[in-house]
Amino acid sequence: MSQKITELTTELVTPIVEKLGLELVDVEFVKEGKNWFLRVYIDSTGGVDIEECGTVSEQLSEKLDELDPIEQPYFLEVSSPGVERPLKKPEDVKNAIGKNVNIKLYEPINGEKVYEGLLKDFDGETLFMEIKVKTQVKKVELPYKKVANARLAVVF
Numbered sequence: 001m002s003q004k005i006t007e008l009t010t011e012l013v014t015p016i017v018e019k020l021g022l023e024l025v026d027v028e029f030v031k032e033g034k035n036w037f038l039r040v041y042i043d044s045t046g047g048v049d050i051e052e053c054g055t056v057s058e059q060l061s062e063k064l065d066e067l068d069p070i071e072q073p074y075f076l077e078v079s080s081p082g083v084e085r086p087l088k089k090p091e092d093v094k095n096a097i098g099k100n101v102n103i104k105l106y107e108p109i110n111g112e113k114v115y116e117g118l119l120k121d122f123d124g125e126t127l128f129m130e131i132k133v134k135t136q137v138k139k140v141e142l143p144y145k146k147v148a149n150a151r152l153a154v155v156f
Helices: 002-019 050-067 090-095
Strands: 023-032 035-043 075-079 100-109 112-122 126-133 136-143 147-152
Touching: 002 023, 002 035, 002 050, 035 050, 050 075, 090 112, 100 126, 100 136, 112 136
Parallel strands: 035 075
Antiparallel strands: 023 035, 100 112, 100 147, 112 126, 126 136
């Protein structure tokens, strides 16, 4: 059921965000405690502000009210994905070249399942990264098909 709702919401919100010159990052429908949340994450090159989130929320809410596809009560949240933005699609990974990323793998490579470092390149099949191991910088190549989760990483 959650997947159907996220797919329908994606269909409904995509024209709204495109019309506003924004990008749809992710949609999720999750239960936390006793409450359900329909979350829509949007972004743009310069980031998004509260007015843009409000506009998307109002327009999406109208469409959801018309169709009424969700039986149980829920909260609709429209926001930015934040500084540690998820990299869901190959295009997201390509846009992250030159930035620090956190990559979690389905299975270990060289005994590690989590890699964090500078994404140097991505050819659609392999992520080329530089990671620090103690005081040394090492180059690693990670097959994209083994990536379980990828996101931007904040470096302090």
